[in-house]
Amino acid sequence: MRPNPVLIEMAPRDGLQSQNSQIPTAVKVAFIEALSKSGLSEIEAGAFVSPKAVPPMADSLLVFQKIKRKKGVLYSALVPNEKGLDLAISASVDKIAVFTAASETFNQKNINATIEESLKRFAPVISKAKALRLPVRGYVSTAFFCPYEGKIKPEAALKVCLELLDLGVDELSIGDTIGRASPDDVRRFLDLSLKKIPAGKTALHFHDTYGMAVANALAAWDEYEISRFDASSGGIGGCPYAPGASGNVALEDLAFAFESCGARTGLDLKKVNQSLDGISQYLEKPFSSRLRKVL
Numbered sequence: 107m108r109p110n111p112v113l114i115e116m117a118p119r120d121g122l123q124s125q126n127s128q129i130p131t132a133v134k135v136a137f138i139e140a141l142s143k144s145g146l147s148e149i150e151a152g153a154f155v156s157p158k159a160v161p162p163m164a165d166s167l168l169v170f171q172k173i174k175r176k177k178g179v180l181y182s183a184l185v186p187n188e189k190g191l192d193l194a195i196s197a198s199v200d201k202i203a204v205f206t207a208a209s210e211t212f213n214q215k216n217i218n219a220t221i222e223e224s225l226k227r228f229a230p231v232i233s234k235a236k237a238l239r240l241p242v243r244g245y246v247s248t249a250f251f252c253p254y255e256g257k258i259k260p261e262a263a264l265k266v267c268l269e270l271l272d273l274g275v276d277e278l279s280i281g282d283t284i285g286r287a288s289p290d291d292v293r294r295f296l297d298l299s300l301k302k303i304p305a306g307k308t309a310l311h312f313h314d315t316y317g318m319a320v321a322n323a324l325a326a327w328d329e330y331e332i333s334r335f336d337a338s339s340g341g342i343g344g345c346p347y348a349p350g351a352s353g354n355v356a357l358e359d360l361a362f363a364f365e366s367c368g369a370r371t372g373l374d375l376k377k378v379n380q381s382l383d384g385i386s387q388y389l390e391k392p393f394s395s396r397l398r399k400v401l
């Protein structure tokens with residue numbers, strides 16, 4: 107039975123984190139509020155990371171303080187360490203996301219830690235979050251390819267996933283950070299991981315550099331009953347530590363693909379598209395979304 111997919115909105119975080127110029131906080135707030143009305147159940151609205159490392163996320167506390175939250179929508183944020191968690195708590199986030207990688211070089215460049223060090227850093231973050239009943243997501247970046255180390259073995263990605271689960275994360279998000287994976291790479295990983303990790307705890311996070319993200323998501327959904335997918339409206343974004351990588355798959359393109367196969371996403375794609383109008387003039391790259399051209 108193919109589950110109805112849940113699309114998790116990444117644009118306010120993954121979409122905006124690699125901007126060179128600062129987008130006014132009020133514009134971000136209006137963007138998130140508009141997205142909230144499009145049927146989404148979860149929006150990653152910011153990141154409590156070092157403002158020196160990722161300047162576009164420096165106003166995340168203000169963003170969280172200012173957004174009018176819609177009942178039923180979870181507003182989450184990235185948290186790399188205890189300092190980030192304290193900020194996230196003061197911002198009253200609904201969910202936190204810790205993030206590490208399957209490749210040492212990427213992790214070092216992204217969060218200045220080995221994989222092992224990052225997991226040690228997360229242990230107190232996750233315990234404290236759990237004590238506060240905050241759900242925790244764990245990202246595993248470069249699960250298929252690393253911009254520095256090339257192809258990553260599924261076993262290496264799985265090892266990090268299992269370690270994160272041992273620490274108590276509620277959900278994993280498996281990242282194709284540079285958008286290079288094919289459906290076969292995804293199948294190889296899921297063939298292995300689903301022996302140990304339930305599909306319900308597995309979200310997939312596809313960037314779309316090589317245009318394979320929709321095919322990857324459909325394969326995971328159709329053949330493996332994965333139901334949770336990260337996506338970014340308009341297809342905006344990229345990762346500051348993965349040079350050349352495009353944004354996440356466009357939320358509306360992915361939703362359209364699922365709906366065309368008979369699934370229900372609960373999203374109003376016209377509203378998703380309209381949410382982008384106010385922010386479009388501040389973006390440095392054109393939208394990659396195909397649907398935006400026809401909606």
Ligand code: HMG
Pocket residue numbers: 120123153154155156157158159160184186187189190191193205216217218245246247248281282283311313344345346347
């Ligand atoms: P570090 O330099 O090793 O850490 O950075 P530190 O503890 O020595 O702190 C350095 C400075 O940052 C200090 O300030 C700290 O106070 C401050 P200073 O004394 O120099 O003025 N600091 C913080 N400030 C605010 N919030 C915090 C925080 N922590 C320290 N939480 C660190 C280590 C992890 C902090 C840094 O490398 C960092 O913030 N990295 C974030 C990188 C990032 O956000 N990358 C993009 C997101 S990941 C991604 O896009 C992939 C994903 O989408 C999945 C996929 O596609 O694969 C999730």
Ligand code: MG
Pocket residue numbers: 120281283311313344345354
């Ligand atoms: Mg990403």
